Amino acid sequence: MTDPRAATLSLLARRTPHATICPSEVARAIAPDWRGAMPAVHAAIDGLVRDGLVRLSWKGRPLATRSGPYRIGRFGDD
Secondary structure, three states: OOOHHHHHHHHHHOOOOOOEEOHHHHHHHHOOOHHHHHHHHHHHHHHHHHOOOEEEEEOOEEEOOOOOOOEEEEOOOO
């Protein structure tokens, strides 16, 4: 399995400003069994949020923490 933290940042770097990605996109990029990779992806996202590198949202509304469905965006693009 590829590093979910690095994969998240790489996927975001390839997107236009303000674009977001789904956590399942990260999981699909790092492992054939993407559902099994989701816990590692969620943990990596929590760390990236804590480090101020990404922001979370759902339906255009910012989220302070990961809870339920969410999208991932670059910090500072909001």
